[in-house]
Amino acid sequence: DSGVTQTPKHLITATGQRVTLRCSPRSGDLSVYWYQQSLDQGLQFLIQYYNGEERAKGNILERFSAQQFPDLHSELNLSSLELGDSALYFCASSVDGNTIYFGEGSWLTVV
């Protein structure tokens, strides 16, 4: 158990819909990261927050957005969903930026 909690674990939704993925980082970690992993693909960095502020942005689509709240939990919002958005979405947290700890991921299936 990494200490990073993600909900929901599985989600099936239709094209065009919007979903929100939630992440609670490890206690004391100020940085939260979101990664996307499609089938047999690597880990694509989406976005990073540090203590409530956006720190870095990766290959995140305009249809996707995220935020980190004062209690440090984070949400990733995915809208106008397409079939190609089906993937495993990981949240990770870190205290020093060199070692990050992943949650178990949220499996999103768009049908």
Place this chain on the structure above:
Amino acid sequence: GQSLEQPSEVTAVEGAIVQINCTYQTSGFYGLSWYQQHDGGAPTFLSYNALDGLEETGRFSSFLSRSDSYGYLLLQELQMKDSASYFCAASDTGRRALTFGSGTRLQVQP
């Protein structure tokens, strides 16, 4: 930006030693880490190198050479449970998100 290259697949037998290489091209490189991911699971941290040399953690060791922009993960006394994907990842001086390699799928055979 940063990019990392690692082999896509490696096969080895139980009890053997395997080395997974990673070369990187980065700006502001700070350190190299390694993660293990079993199918359907979350990546888990294995090892981290900020300085040149070898770091040993049980059966796993990791090596970094900054001058060569190169590192490797060494797995000894391979077990069937070591069959997984292994990712190298680079951190930068700005403490921004790790950039991951595309992963090496290790298959351990009896």
